[in-house]
Amino acid sequence: MIKQYPGYEQYEVANIEDYGYKEHRLTKKIFKVFRAIVIIFAVFLMYIPIFTIFLQSINSSTITSEFGQITFKWYANIFDKGSLLTAIRNTVFISIWATLISTVLGTLFAIGISTLERKAKRHIMLLNNIPLLNADIVSGIGLMLIFSSLIHIFPYFFGWRTMLLAHIFFTLPYVVLSVLPKLRELDPNLFEASLDLGVKPYPSLYKVIIPAIKAGIFSGMILAFTMSFDDFVISYYTTGNGFDNLSIWIYSSMGRKSLSPSVYAFSTLVTILFFILLIITNLLRGRKQHHENH
Amino acid sequence: MNKYFKKLAIPYFVWLYVLAIIPFVIMAILSFVNNEGLNFSKAIFTLDNFGYLTTSSTVIAFMNSLFYAVIATLTCIVIGYMVAYAIFRSHFKNKFLVMTILILPMWSNMLLRIEALKNIMEPHNIITDILSKLGIHVSLDIAGTPLAVIIGLISTYIPFMILSIYTALEKIDYSLEEAALDLGLTETKKFWKVIFPLSTKGIVSGSIMVFLPCMSGFAIPEILGQGNILLIGNVIDQHFRNMNYNLGSLLAVVILIIILGAIFLVSKFDKEGETLL
Incomplete structure (x- = not known):
């Protein structure tokens, strides 16, 4: 304690708490x-x-x-x-093709969407969110119903074709969502300049726009592959004729209690x-x- | 750019209408009729299917779904926020790498991970076996209980929550934090008044990504619940396996309505419709 002036005892001494300090160190x-x-x-x-x-x-x-x-x-x-090998091969086949197709298509769709007016854009983005947010089981059943109603036209439709279509269906929104923000950052003058320099629109798309958005395309591709490689529920409902991917193979082996x-x-x-x-x-x-x- | 590429979006409209909207119409029709499979030739219009919605097994399955999904989502928010925030505040040179390594388990097959979880939830499992060889005797018997299902849901879906909260935290401008400190906020107040409100977007999108699959999934409750616990996904799956498309579709439509509500919520939150990534 510091030596105080005489008579200090008659004053109250303020504590640090009186100034609003709260002891929080322990908490x-x-x-x-x-x-x-x-x-x-x-x-x-x-x-x-x-x-x-x-x-x-x-x-x-x-x-x-x-x-x-x-x-x-x-x-x-x-x-x-053998069956495990086939399942692995099927998984790789489906996920690589689904990723490639949905990356290409998703990029083109995203470029199309970015040129739409506000209202049409909101409309398609709302639709784009459906496969993304929908419960896997509802998506899977929905696709199965659509494919089943086509079975009279294409009798041997079920199998890798339906599974591939289904995988493209649920991976496309991821590509679209990854590419769109990059397109928004894109300078519109870039494209105009290339046209002024005599490049046709579609070659210009390939030479100017795609290189500028390739980071978005790449991250969309990675996401698409991840989703496709690991998918179970949608594949389970849309496959047929004994075409199993790894998840379906694991699920049915688990059912038989014979997981190798x-x-x-x-x-x-x-x-x-x-x-x-x-x-x-x-x-x-x-x-x-x-x-x-x- | 506008005039040239507008037509690129048209096929996507068609694609989404055919594969995302028409199935709902088919499901809606199926839930109003009584027929066999997809054969509409003997279809009779009926409202009997709706009576099924109020039977106790359906109500219990719905309640279970909501209960498990809510518990799992809330736990994921608390745990996920702490993990994401700790990485965000850490002094690692490459935080993104730490983040990806943390969620690495996401890239191995989900069913296999659940099967592995089920195995170690049995009283005698590979880990207790190794431990007992080392002289330690422990036992854990939760396979087939609600706790097992909740642990499975959290373990499977928490990476999504961590990832989306982390992305939201990453976007916060550091100068805002400096301003808050300059204006005399304490660390705790700064967190609650500046950082937390700016990260709610990540919590919302993370919650949707956790809640919806938890509510509608059927593999996790089937494997970890060992048939004791029925969620709505299991009921739908059983109906479709038994070729009872009418009741299955009806339940799917109900789930769909809940999800459309979530989509609507997302579009309210973010006008550009890009919250999810």
Whole structure:
């Protein structure tokens, strides 16, 4: 305490709290601990299935509830089971074609949409949101009903054709939504200039507009592939004639309680592959940015 | 640019009308008649299907769907916000990379992840087996309970919530935060008055992306609930599997109305219709 002037005892001494200071350090500390626990819990929740899949893939026992010893035989035997190989091949086939087709079409549609008037634009964007927001089961059933009513015209329609159409249907909105914002940022003079310089509209589309929006096209493509590769419900309703993708194969194997451990090995490999791709693209992008800065 | 490419949008209008609108018309018709499969030759107009909506099993399935979806969405908002905010505030050099690694599990097959979750929810599972070999005996028996379904829903759909909240946080202009601090707000007040209101858009779009699949999905309750828990998706699936298109369509139409409400909400929130990405 500082030596006070005489008679100071008769005055009240103000505390720091009287000036509106509130002691929050303890609450903040408690909150910090709580937040750390929540974050760890979230990471745990997201990663525990992946971790279990990994454990299962190196487990020598076929019984899912016990761990024999570490083995890599499931990795060596991924393609031994013919039906799994077919399912993987179908998945890759459908998702690559669906991604390519919907990237091309979605980009063209988005360019068309960007030139529409406000009202027509809102109309089509509302329609565009339907496949995106609709419940998978309702979309799947809806497509199945449409395809079934065409079955008299195309008798062998169900199978890869219907599944591919369905995948294009639900991946298109993602491409359109990723490309549109890039088109809005585009300078309209760019296109006019190319016309003035004697380029025809469609070549100009290819030479001027597409390069300017390629970042949007690329992110739409990645989204489309992700959605298509992992889809279950819509594929389940729109397939036929024994054409299974990986999800349908897993679902029916689960129903028969005969899920081969090879599929765990395949899934682990896919996760590792995605991880490596992610790191590589990030490194490349970092290098490119580094290059541009100097 | 306008006059040349306008016609590029026309095929998309046709495409969306054929594949997104006509199915709803077919479903609406199916819910008013009584027929076999898609054969309309013996179709009789009836309102009997609507009586089915009030039977106790349907009402319970609807209530279950809403209950599970609400719980999962709320939990996802709380957890997802904390995770997204922690990454947003972290000092990592490449936050986007951290973010993508965090949601990496999203890229492996959903059904397989749920199957793995189901396996470790059994009392005897691969992890307890390994632990018991190390001398630790633990046991967890929640397979087939509501808790298992909720954990499965959260584990599957939380990446969407984290991603959309993070995107919204990323768009906040840092000068706004500086201004708030200059004007004398404390860190907590700054969060509630500046950052949180600006990130609500991310919460809304994240909630829609979590709520709708939670409400209508059928694989997660089927696998993790082991048949004890019926959501509306399971009921619809059963009807279509039993070739009862009328009742299945009726329920699908009801779900659709709820979803159209959500679409309307989105278009109210964001006039350009681009909230979702």
